[in-house]
Amino acid sequence: MSGNEPHLDECGISAYNLLLKMSSKRNSEVITMSRLKLSRQDRKNLKTFLCDLVRLPSPSTEEGAVAERVMEEMKRIGLRDVRVDRIGNVIARVGPGSGRLLMLNGHMDTVQVSDPAAWTRDPFGAEVVDGMLYGLGSCDMKGGMAAMIYGAKLLRDSGLTLNGDVVVACVVQEEPSEGLGSRVLIEEEGIRPDWVVLGEPTNLNVSRGQRGRLEMRLVTHGRSAHAASPHLGDNAIYSTARLVFGLELLAGQLTEDDFLGPGALAVTDIKSYASSRNAIPYRCEIVIDRRLTLGENETKALAEVQRVIAREGVRADVQVTEYETESYTGYRHRTREFYPAWVLAEDHPLVVNAVQAVREQLRRRPQIIHWEFSTEGAYTAGEAGIPSIGFGPGDACRAHTADEHVCLEDVYRAAEVYARLAIKLLGDS
Ligand SMILES: [Zn+2]
Numbered sequence: 001m002s003g004n005e006p007h008l009d010e011c012g013i014s015a016y017n018l019l020l021k022m023s024s025k026r027n028s029e030v031i032t033m034s035r036l037k038l039s040r041q042d043r044k045n046l047k048t049f050l051c052d053l054v055r056l057p058s059p060s061t062e063e064g065a066v067a068e069r070v071m072e073e074m075k076r077i078g079l080r081d082v083r084v085d086r087i088g089n090v091i092a093r094v095g096p097g098s099g100r101l102l103m104l105n106g107h108m109d110t111v112q113v114s115d116p117a118a119w120t121r122d123p124f125g126a127e128v129v130d131g132m133l134y135g136l137g138s139c140d141m142k143g144g145m146a147a148m149i150y151g152a153k154l155l156r157d158s159g160l161t162l163n164g165d166v167v168v169a170c171v172v173q174e175e176p177s178e179g180l181g182s183r184v185l186i187e188e189e190g191i192r193p194d195w196v197v198l199g200e201p202t203n204l205n206v207s208r209g210q211r212g213r214l215e216m217r218l219v220t221h222g223r224s225a226h227a228a229s230p231h232l233g234d235n236a237i238y239s240t241a242r243l244v245f246g247l248e249l250l251a252g253q254l255t256e257d258d259f260l261g262p263g264a265l266a267v268t269d270i271k272s273y274a275s276s277r278n279a280i281p282y283r284c285e286i287v288i289d290r291r292l293t294l295g296e297n298e299t300k301a302l303a304e305v306q307r308v309i310a311r312e313g314v315r316a317d318v319q320v321t322e323y324e325t326e327s328y329t330g331y332r333h334r335t336r337e338f339y340p341a342w343v344l345a346e347d348h349p350l351v352v353n354a355v356q357a358v359r360e361q362l363r364r365r366p367q368i369i370h371w372e373f374s375t376e377g378a379y380t381a382g383e384a385g386i387p388s389i390g391f392g393p394g395d396a397c398r399a400h401t402a403d404e405h406v407c408l409e410d411v412y413r414a415a416e417v418y419a420r421l422a423i424k425l426l427g428d429s
Contacts (some may be wrong), residue, residue, distance in 0.1 A: 014075065036361065038154060038412050039070055045131075046415065047072050047408060050146040051126035060109040060173045062327040063088060066142075067108060070149070070170050077153045079168065087331040089186045091191070092149075094156045095426065099164030102425050103193035104152065104418055105182060105376050106145030106153030107174030110137035111400050116404035118138040132405045134197050140399035143406035144199030144392035144414060145170055151418025158419070164426040167191060171376060176341055177323045178213075179379025184331075186384055195350050195425060196380040196388040197418065201399060202369060204362065204417070205412055206354045207390030209343030210371040211316075212292035212378055214301050216284055218243065218309075220316040224275060224282040237272050239314040240284040242424035244270075246308035257294040259343055260370055263301075264291040287321070298338050325379050339374050340382035350387045350425075357421040371396065391417065 038046065049069075058066040070090045074082045079092035090108070113123045113136055121127050123136040133143070152168050169191075171181025185191045198207075220240045223232025244267055251265040269287035274280065290301050298320060305318045324334040345349055346368060358366040371390060381388035393410035 001026060017304065019356075031227075036154065036158070036416055036423075037325050038054040038415055042150060042153070045064075045077075046146055046150045046412065047077075047128075050133060050138075050142060050408075050411065053146060054126040054133065054138050057110050057124060058137065059112055060175045060329055061325055061372060063108040064270070065308075067170070067172075067328075068300075070108065070145075074168070076080070077149070078156060079152055080147070084329070085184065085189050086329065087181060087333075088172045088327045088329040089181045089185055089189075090167050091123060091185070091189075092152070093165050094152045095162045096169075096186045097165060099162070100194045100426060101164055101192065102166045102313060102422055103191070103196045103380075104148040104166060104199065105113050105169045105170050105171065105196050105380070106141055106148050106199040107160075107172070107181065107376065108142075108145065108170050109173055109175050109399070110140065110142075111175050111204045114339070114400065115402055120403055122385050123404075128408065131408055132409050133411075136404055139201050139394035139406040140396075140415055141200050141392060141394070143394050143411045144201065147393060147411045147414035148199050148418055149427050150415040154415060154419035158423070161425060161428045161429060162240070162422075162426040164194075166422050166426070167193065171429055172327055173325070174376055177335060178374050179376050179383065180323075180335060182376045182379045183383075186380075186386075192420075193386055196377070196386050197354070198375050198377050198380075199392040199414070199418075200371065200375050200390050201392050201394035201406075202390050203395050204358065204391070204413060205367040205369050206358065206394060207353060207369050207371050208346065208348075208351050209260060209262065209294075209381075210341065210373065210375055210377055210390075212341035212382060213337070213339040213374045214290040214298055215321045215337035216288040216290060216302065216318050217286060217321050218305065218316055218318040220284045220314055222280065222282050222284070225280045227278040227280060230280055233282075234315075235424045236281045236284035238287060239312075239316070240270070240272075242312045243308060243316060244286065246312055249272065250304055250308055255293055255296055259342075260293045260341060263293040263296050267287070288318075292341050294341050294343055296341065303390030305395075339378035342377055342381035342388070343370070344381065344389060348387055350389055353424045354389050354421055356390055357417050357424055361370040361417045361420050389412055391421075412424075
């Protein structure tokens with residue numbers, strides 16, 4: 001958990017800044033290094049802002065109140081072009097308005113409180129205990145999103161000349177449909193970033209990829225009959241059971257990637273249909289959650305399931321599910337639930353600069369990791385092909401769990417790293 005990371009005290013950072021000043025050859029670097037620290041007042045304001053975000057519930061499609069609070073803060077701290085787009089994403093900029101574009105990307109929505117009885121603290125209480133802020137979304141990922149906004153403030157306050165802009169994008173509906181908000185920004189709002197940094201939790205390490213995700217619905221067709229004469233029917237539950245065992249076998253034989261590891265397959269839902277509880281079911285449906293490793297795609301995943309159906313000789317068909325909803329601004333859309341895997345090369349300049357930014361700011365070398373879960377990167381990197389990485393405060397194990405929390409000190413550090421990375425990518429060199 002983030003609390004185990006080595007933490008610097010304020011004196012440590014000041015001494016480090018002094019050393020950098022002494023060793024730096026260029027004036028701009030001296031300014032850069034010495035100013036990249038949130039002031040005591042900034043830290044206080046960032047904490048207040050993050051507590052407010054956690055106190056405002058924002059389940060997917062109901063992000064309106066959080067969006068209002070985000071816009072208010074962006075305007076208060078002096079970001080420019082603050083606006084909400086057609087689907088409800090909130091965006092703001094820092095920089096000269098031309099040149100290259102770095103997107104800091106976070107999501108405003110959270111999952112629901114899944115097991116209220118398991119929480120020992122109020123999920124919307126924003127309690128702070130021993131430097132940890134508790135609440136739904138604190139780790140996934142209001143902490144990272146607030147840090148990005150304050151990273152942009154730090155960058156603006158540095159007064160450095162930049163060769164491009166930073167756009168902070170706070171997107172909607174990431175939890176049910178990762179990449180949807182970013183797709184709207186890029187394809188419909190015309191924002192074309194050269195790089196994307198995703199603020200999902202990495203414990204201040206650098207993520208350079210993730211497995212993808214495909215959701216499938218498999219429907220088995222049977223024949224109804226009176227349950228007193230089952231031999232006259234064709235029980236769709238029995239046929240589905242054979243398929244489920246076949247899928248369990250398939251799950252153990254999936255392709256493996258050296259970096260991302262193997263794909264995964266799980267049957268996550270089942271539903272049967274019969275005219276009554278004393279009739280033979282004529283239809284049975286299951287949902288398959290399929291995690292895709294690098295090199296796996298929709299066609300391959302569907303073909304594997306179709307081979308199981310053919311082998312068992314069952315009347316069934318499988319297709320990719322669709323996600324259909326309306327955003328809090330009234331934007332309707334429908335999309336197939338396929339989210340591709342992606343990996344950025346370890347020697348890509350974005351990864352190299354991110355590692356350097358962490359080393360310089362936190363005085364430690366970050367681990368290079370991949371996420372087990374899916375993120376907005378499924379679209380930005382997986383579909384749009386924009387170099388993307390992940391960096392954020394918080395331990396991913398705390399996401400979607402009771403007593404979710406994030407280390408406030410790590411939120412402050414993340415803000416400083418975002419600013420430093422932006423200067424590395426856009427600074428006057
Ligand atoms: Zn998240």
